[in-house]
Amino acid sequence: MLTRLSEPFLQVTDLTYQYAPAKSFSLGKQSFTLEKGKLLVILGPSGSGKSTLLQLIAGLLRPNEGEIIMGGKPIHHLPPEKRNLSMIFQKTYLLPFLTVGANVEIGLKLKGMPSHKRRVRSEEILNQVGLTGFYQRPLSSLSGGQEQRVALARSLVIEPQLLLLDEPFSQLDPLLRRQMGSWISDIKRMWEIPMIMVTHDREEALALGDQFLILRDGAEQQSGTLDNIYYEPANRWTADFMGIDNVLDGIKKGTRVTTFLGDLKVHPHCIRVPDGPVRIVLRSEWLQLDFTSSIKATIEGCSFRGEYTEVKANVNGESVVIKQLGLSNYERGMETGVRLATSNVWCLPKEVM
Amino acid sequence: MFYSKSKPIRLMILSGMLVPSLLFVAGTFFAGIFISGVQSLDYFPLIGKTTLSFRVYIELFHSAIFYRSLFFSLGISLAATFISALIAVILALWLRRYVRHGRWLHFLLQFNLPVPHVVGAIAILLLFGQSGLISRLTYWAGMIQQPSQFPVLVTDQNGIGIVLEYVWKEVPFIAVSVLSILKSWVVPYEKQLQLLGANAWQRWKLVTFPFMLPSLLSSSIIVFAYTFGSFEVPYVLGSISKPTLPILAYQAYLNPNLTYRSEAMAINIVITIISMFLVIFYMKWGEGYAEKRR
Known part of the structure; x- marks a missing residue:
C-alpha cells in the first residue's frame, strides 16, 4: 500500500x-x-x-x-x-x-x-x-x-x-x-x-x-x-496538573469577565463559553507585583523555590499566587499592588470544573 | 560488657563468641578428615601398623574395581545432573508462563524438597522394582506375562534406579533456583531485545540462557557433588556387584578383616578431594560467575 x-x-x-x-x-x-x-x-x-x-x-x-x-x-x-x-x-x-x-x-x-x-x-x-x-x-x-x-x-x-x-x-x-x-x-x-x-x-x-x-x-x-x-487547559484537573496556581471565580458577559482582579478580556477561544458564572485560570507568572497598580494587595507570605520566589498575596479578600523571577523578600502584611501581565484570560464553564 | 568503640576489638570479641560453635563444627569435621587421612596412610596402631606409607593409595590406583566404581559414580552423577538440569530448565520455562497460579504451582514443584532421599529411594524401589507397582499394573494390563519380564530398573548394573531417584529429587531443586531468575528480572531484558528485533530463539540464546546460566550452573554443581558422595540412594537402589564409590568404601569399612580399613579411608579421601574440587568449581563458576554478571 x-x-x-x-x-x-x-x-x-x-x-x-x-x-x-x-x-x-x-x-x-x-x-x-x-x-x-x-x-x-x-x-x-x-x-x-x-x-x-x-x-x-x-x-x-x-x-x-x-x-x-x-x-x-x-x-x-x-x-x-x-x-x-x-x-x-x-x-x-x-x-x-x-x-x-x-x-x-x-x-x-x-x-x-x-x-x-x-x-x-x-x-x-x-x-x-x-x-x-x-x-x-x-x-x-x-x-x-x-x-x-x-x-x-x-x-x-x-x-x-x-x-x-x-x-x-x-x-x-x-x-x-x-x-x-x-x-x-x-x-x-x-x-x-x-x-x-x-x-x-x-x-x-x-x-x-x-x-x-x-x-x-x-x-x-x-x-x-x-x-x-x-x-488553554481543558478542565480544572488539567489546569491543576499543568501547574496553574490561580483558578478564580468570575462572571462572563460576552467578551469580558468580571473578577476580583477587575474587568478582564476573555481569550478569543473562550467566547463560546456560556455567559454567567465561570472560572478563569491564571498562571502565577502572569501576575506581577506592582506598587503603582490600582489593584491593591497585601503580602501573605513568600518562599524561594530555587529559581523563583513564590509570593502569596491577598487581593480583595481572595488569595492569589504570584511567581517572581529570582530571590525576593517581602514582609508579611506589606501593602502593594498587583498587575496582570496578559491581555486576555482563559475561562472554563463552571460545570466542567 | 561486650561493647568497645574500637572495631578490631569488637571483631575479636565477636570471633571469641563464635569459637565454641566453630570448634564443634570445624573440630569434628577436621578431626574426621585427619583420622581418615592418617588411617588411609596405613597408620593403624590397633593392628600394629605404626608407620606412614602410600601403599594403600598405590594399590587403589592400580585396582580395576576402584576405577570401575569411580567411573560408575561419576557416570551416575553426570547423568543425574544433566537429565535433572534439562528437565528443570524445560519445567521452569513452562511454569513461568503461569505466574497467576504461582502459589499452587510453586507448592506442587517444591513439595518433594523436604522428603529425605532414602524415602525417595524406597518409593522408587516400590514403584519400579520387578515386583513393584508399575510392574504389577503392566501385568494386570496384560502387557507382561510374568514379573521377570518387566525391565530391571532398580538394583541394576546401569544405575537406572539411582539416576531415577536423583532426577525425581533434584529437578525441583534446580527448577526453583532457575525459575526465580526467569520470573523476575530477565523479563524486561527479553522485552528490550524483542523490541530490537529478536525472535523467540534469539531471545533465548542471547538473554534467557545467559541470565539463567549462573544459577543453573551453581545448582547443578551442588547436585553433582551431592549425588557423587551420596551413600543411602545407591545402598537402597544399587547393585551389590557394581558398587558406587561410597558403597565400595562402606564395604571395605565393614570388612571383618581390619587391614581393609585403610582402603576404606583412602577411598573416602579420594571422594573428599573430588568434592573439594567441586566446591572450588562452585565458588568460581557458580557463585563467582553470578556475582560477575550482576
Whole structure:
C-alpha cells in the first residue's frame, strides 16, 4: 500500500485495552497522529495508563480494539520484533556480560549484518552520542548517564521508524536529565525520527514535546500543542496538573469577565463559553507585583523555590499566587499592588470544573 | 560488657563468641578428615601398623574395581545432573508462563524438597522394582506375562534406579533456583531485545540462557557433588556387584578383616578431594560467575 503524502506518519485510532478483570484498569479509546521529526509527550500521573498506551504501540500488549498505522501500513497485529521501532525504558537493560560495543550492535547482529560493518556503524553512533572510544569498554566502567547514552545508541543504530521513550531519564540526576533532554532534541532534529515519550515530569515534557496527550485514569483529558496545554487547559484537573496556581471565580458577559482582579478580556477561544458564572485560570507568572497598580494587595507570605520566589498575596479578600523571577523578600502584611501581565484570560464553564 | 568503640576489638570479641560453635563444627569435621587421612596412610596402631606409607593409595590406583566404581559414580552423577538440569530448565520455562497460579504451582514443584532421599529411594524401589507397582499394573494390563519380564530398573548394573531417584529429587531443586531468575528480572531484558528485533530463539540464546546460566550452573554443581558422595540412594537402589564409590568404601569399612580399613579411608579421601574440587568449581563458576554478571 502506498503512503499518501497527506497522511500522517503514525495514526493511532480508537485504541483500547482492558487488563485482566482482577486489575480492573482499562485504557479508554485513544486516538492521535504523529508526523516525522515530532515528539509526542504522553503526560499523566502514576496509574493514568500512559505506559500501557506506549506498550500497545510497541506491541508488548495487544489492544482490545483500535488500529495503529505506521508509514501507511497497519502494525497493530504484528509482534514487537516486526514493528521496526525501538524503545528506551527507565532502566537501560544493557546486557551486563557484553561490552559497550556488543550492546550497541546487538540489533544489527539480530538482522544478520556482518561484524565489520556492525563495528563501523556502532562506532559512528557512539561518536554521535559523545562516547567516542567506548566500543571495547566493559559496561561496569560507565556512569548512569553514559549507560543511558549507550541505550540510546543501541536503539538508534537499527534506524527505527519510531522511537518510544518510557520515562527514560527518571533515574538520572537533574543535571544529567537536562543533558539527555538536549541529546533527544538534537537527535529528533538531525534524524527526523518521530518519538513518543511517556513522563510525569511536567518540566521535561514541556521542554521536549511538540505534541501532548494528557491522561488520567485511562481517559484523555486534553491533547494538542504546547500552546494548547500551557495556555488553554481543558478542565480544572488539567489546569491543576499543568501547574496553574490561580483558578478564580468570575462572571462572563460576552467578551469580558468580571473578577476580583477587575474587568478582564476573555481569550478569543473562550467566547463560546456560556455567559454567567465561570472560572478563569491564571498562571502565577502572569501576575506581577506592582506598587503603582490600582489593584491593591497585601503580602501573605513568600518562599524561594530555587529559581523563583513564590509570593502569596491577598487581593480583595481572595488569595492569589504570584511567581517572581529570582530571590525576593517581602514582609508579611506589606501593602502593594498587583498587575496582570496578559491581555486576555482563559475561562472554563463552571460545570466542567 | 561486650561493647568497645574500637572495631578490631569488637571483631575479636565477636570471633571469641563464635569459637565454641566453630570448634564443634570445624573440630569434628577436621578431626574426621585427619583420622581418615592418617588411617588411609596405613597408620593403624590397633593392628600394629605404626608407620606412614602410600601403599594403600598405590594399590587403589592400580585396582580395576576402584576405577570401575569411580567411573560408575561419576557416570551416575553426570547423568543425574544433566537429565535433572534439562528437565528443570524445560519445567521452569513452562511454569513461568503461569505466574497467576504461582502459589499452587510453586507448592506442587517444591513439595518433594523436604522428603529425605532414602524415602525417595524406597518409593522408587516400590514403584519400579520387578515386583513393584508399575510392574504389577503392566501385568494386570496384560502387557507382561510374568514379573521377570518387566525391565530391571532398580538394583541394576546401569544405575537406572539411582539416576531415577536423583532426577525425581533434584529437578525441583534446580527448577526453583532457575525459575526465580526467569520470573523476575530477565523479563524486561527479553522485552528490550524483542523490541530490537529478536525472535523467540534469539531471545533465548542471547538473554534467557545467559541470565539463567549462573544459577543453573551453581545448582547443578551442588547436585553433582551431592549425588557423587551420596551413600543411602545407591545402598537402597544399587547393585551389590557394581558398587558406587561410597558403597565400595562402606564395604571395605565393614570388612571383618581390619587391614581393609585403610582402603576404606583412602577411598573416602579420594571422594573428599573430588568434592573439594567441586566446591572450588562452585565458588568460581557458580557463585563467582553470578556475582560477575550482576
